[in-house]
Structures are given as structure tokens and as C-alpha cells.
Amino acid sequence: MEILVIGAGVVGLACARALAMAGHSIVVAEATGSIGSGVSSRNSEVIHAGMYYPTGSGKAHHCVAGRRRLYAFCESHGVPHARPGKLIVATNEAERSKIEAIAQQGAINGVEGLTLLDGADARAMEPELSCVGALWSPQTGIVDSHALMLALQGDLEDHGGMVAFETAVTHLRRHEGRWQATVADEEMPFDAVINAAALGAQGLARATEGFAEKLIPPLVYAKGNYFGCTGRPAFSRLIYPAPVDGGLGVHVTLDLGGQMRFGPDVEWVESEDYEVDPQRAESFYAAIRRYWPALPDGALTADYSGIRPKLTGPGEPAADFMICGPQEHGLPGHVALFGIESPGLTSCLSIADVVVAALDENRAAA
Numbered sequence: 389m390e391i392l393v394i395g396a397g398v399v400g401l402a403c404a405r406a407l408a409m410a411g412h413s414i415v416v417a418e419a420t421g422s423i424g425s426g427v428s429s430r431n432s433e434v435i436h437a438g439m440y441y442p443t444g445s446g447k448a449h450h451c452v453a454g455r456r457r458l459y460a461f462c463e464s465h466g467v468p469h470a471r472p473g474k475l476i477v478a479t480n481e482a483e484r485s486k487i488e489a490i491a492q493q494g495a496i497n498g499v500e501g502l503t504l505l506d507g508a509d510a511r512a513m514e515p516e517l518s519c520v521g522a523l524w525s526p527q528t529g530i531v532d533s534h535a536l537m538l539a540l541q542g543d544l545e546d547h548g549g550m551v552a553f554e555t556a557v558t559h560l561r562r563h564e565g566r567w568q569a570t571v572a573d574e575e576m577p578f579d580a581v582i583n584a585a586a587l588g589a590q591g592l593a594r595a596t597e598g599f600a601e602k603l604i605p606p607l608v609y610a611k612g613n614y615f616g617c618t619g620r621p622a623f624s625r626l627i628y629p630a631p632v633d634g635g636l637g638v639h640v641t642l643d644l645g646g647q648m649r650f651g652p653d654v655e656w657v658e659s660e661d662y663e664v665d666p667q668r669a670e671s672f673y674a675a676i677r678r679y680w681p682a683l684p685d686g687a688l689t690a691d692y693s694g695i696r697p698k699l700t701g702p703g704e705p706a707a708d709f710m711i712c713g714p715q716e717h718g719l720p721g722h723v724a725l726f727g728i729e730s731p732g733l734t735s736c737l738s739i740a741d742v743v744v745a746a747l748d749e750n751r752a753a754a
Contacts, residue, residue: 389580390412390577390578391412391580391581393417393584394416394582394584395418395584398424398428398536399584399740400582401540401541401544402540402737403582403743403744404544405547406737406740406744407740408548408549410748414549414550415552416550416552417571418551418552418553419557420553420554427694427695427732429533430692430693432651433733434730435734436455436731437500438455438494439493439497439499439502440490440631443496447731448497451738453735454734461737465542466539468535468644469531472528473527474525474528474639475513475626476490477630478521478630479518480520481520486631488523490523494523499525500526502524505522507520510522513625514625514627516680516682517627518681530642530643532644559595560592560722580721580747583722587660587695590606596722598719605710606701607698607699608698610635610655610729611662611693612694612695613651613652613653613664614664614694615669615691616647616650617647617650617683617687617689622682623640624642626640626641628640629675637675638650638676639651640676651691653675656701660695666690668690673685697726709727709728711724711725713746714746714749714750715746
């Protein structure tokens with residue numbers, strides 16, 4: 389089949405790669421001039437282990453399966469990555485019960501190696517920590533996300549696929565058994581279309597003839613700000629607090645050079661805006677000093693931000709990934725991906741398998 393994938397982020401590229409390796413002819417339409425210029429380039433670059441997500445959810449399945457696949461992919465393709473592990477810390481007794489619940493959920497989800505520690509054991513691993521207990525996750529890692537996307541693009545191109553940059557798809561319709569994709573007022577025919585447009589997925593669904601409005605979920609912008617940290621790194625592992633509404637809390641992440649950064653927080657916004665307000669540092673200092681009291685004054689510097697394409701807003705239960713295929717919307721040869729936020733990067737190879745299967749099932753039923 390000739391298949392159009394819309395969006396050259398990490399999930400779109402993973403889907404395109406998997407489809408090309410399955411023998412299809414693939415074009416990826418990317419509205420900007422580079423791969424991964426949106427959600428995929430504005431995150432923590434963490435390979436998540438999979439302990440946070442509800443039993444039976446898509447996030448639980450795809451995170452665990454995708455993480456195992458991702459480590460193997462990075463090894464085989466020479467993608468820079470590391471597995472420093474992380475500590476989820478409790479700074480009081482109420483938070484201790486939270487991390488105990490996370491440990492139980494992780495066991496249900498099949499996460500390997502999770503271990504509950506008391507405060508002394510956690511401080512033996514990371515002496516700068518202040519906590520009454522912690523959950524140790526040895527499977528959590530970090531990855532060079534751009535190198536990962538280049539490797540996915542390389543496999544795609546090795547199997548005959550291509551990425552078309554500066555190519556915005558503005559309309560989709562079915563005509564005589566094929567999809568017609570409008571690009572710059574011209575229609576291009578394809579047998580199937582994958583909507584992996586991230587923050588643009590809902591808008592593209594509304595521009596898809598026959599896609600029922602009731603199936604299009606809300607798009608809620610949850611901005612996450614990051615701050616860098618001057619001076620020598622205080623930690624050699626990732627440090628996470630107990631989760632907060634809308635996210636996992638202001639945590640310590642490390643780049644592959646060992647440099648620390650903090651974030652993301654959760655800032656509910658109405659539109660795309662990637663400026664980081666330096667005044668937010670005040671709330672970062674307060675959050676970080678709960679588990680790292682020795683954070684020096686003046687150490688934080690505004691860095692970058694990203695926007696999570698959430699399907700639910702403040703105070704609402706976190707939504708699952710939404711993979712909407714022909715069985716859900718009734719449109720042959722079409723899969724739309726909504727709400728692919730964290731752990732989307734970790735899950736990309738597993739999500740791609742579902743997209744391939746959805747098209748195969750659709751073709752078999754036709």
C-alpha cells in the first residue's frame with residue numbers, strides 16, 4: 389500500500405518505519421523543516437519504566453513493551469543512551485504511601501527490579517537527598533531523542549520511505565476507494581493515512597471528511613517548563629518526587645553528559661507558547677528543596693519548555709493514549725493518534741506495532 393504518515397515526531401517516524409519494514413510505500417508529511425521539531429524535541433528524554441499507569445491501560449502496556457524494545461533498538465542502532473535508574477522519593481509519611489502504591493502498580497504492570505528503600509538506604513545511594521523513603525527503579529533511563537529519531541528515519545529510508553518537509557496537509561477525504569490528501573491546494577492519493585500530528589491531531593481530524601466530531605477528544609495544553617542548574621551535578625541518578633496533578637512533579641533529569649536539569653512543572657495554557665518565565669524559578673526552588681535542601685540560591689537558569697498534548701485538564705483523571713482506527717471511526721485505511729504525551733517517546737515502537745496491526749486488520753476485513 390501507499391501510505392501517508394502525517395507528522396515526523398518520534399511516534400510518526402516509528403509508525404512510518406514499521407510500515408515501511410512491513411513492505412509498504414511510505415511518505416511522511418512534516419509541516420516544518422526538520423524531524424521532531426515539536427513535542428518530541430521538548431521533553432525530558434527519559435526512558436520510563438512503566439510503574440505509574442493504571443492496570444490494563446494503553447500507557448501501561450506500551451510503556452513496558454516499548455521500553456524493552458527501545459533499549460534493544462538503541463543498542464542495535466548505536467543510539468546514545470544510558471540506564472542510570474531513578475529514585476522516586478517521599479519527603480513525608482503521606483508521600484511514603486504514594487510511592488508504596490506506585491511500587492504495587494509497577495509490579496502489576498510487569499516492571500522489573502522495583503525496590504522500596506528507607507531514607508537511609510536512599511541517602512546511601514544519593515547523599516544529597518532528603519527523604520523518609522524512596523522507590524528505586526533500575527530500568528529507568530535516558531536517551532538522545534534526536535539521535536533516536538535520526539535512527540528511525542534512517543531505517544525508514546533504508547526501506548524506501550521518505551520524509552517530505554515543509555509539507556502541511558490541510559484536508560483529507562475519501563474518493564473512489566483511496567484517500568486524497570490536500571497539500572498546497574493539490575490533492576495527492578494514498579491507500580491509507582496515519583494522523584500522528586501531535587498537537588495538530590485534533591485539527592487534522594476535523595479536516596478529515598467523515599471523521600465524526602464526537603470521536604475527536606479535547607486538546608488541553610499542559611506546558612512544562614525546565615530550568616538548568618549551574619555547578620557540579622549533585623546526583624548520579626534521576627530523582628523524582630511523588631506525582632502531582634497533571635504530571636510527575638519537578639524532577640531531576642540528567643543529560644548524557646551528566647548535567648542536571650529540573651522540570652517539568654505543569655502550567656495550563658491556552659495556546660502554544662514556549663517562553664520560560666524566569667519568575668517560575670521561585671516555585672522550582674521550593675519544590676526541589678523538599679528533596680534537595682542544599683540547592684544553592686541563584687543556581688537555576690531558565691532553559692526550555694514543551695507542551696503536552698493532553699486530553700484532560702486540571703483536576704481530571706489523566707487520559708490514556710487514544711489510538712483511533714477503522715474499528716472505532718469506520719473510515720477504511722485511517723488511524724488517528726490523540727493524546728500521545730509521556731510516555732509516548734518510550735512507547736513509540738510499541739505504538740507503531742498497533743498502527744500496523746490496525747491497518748492489516750482493516751485490509752483483511754475489506
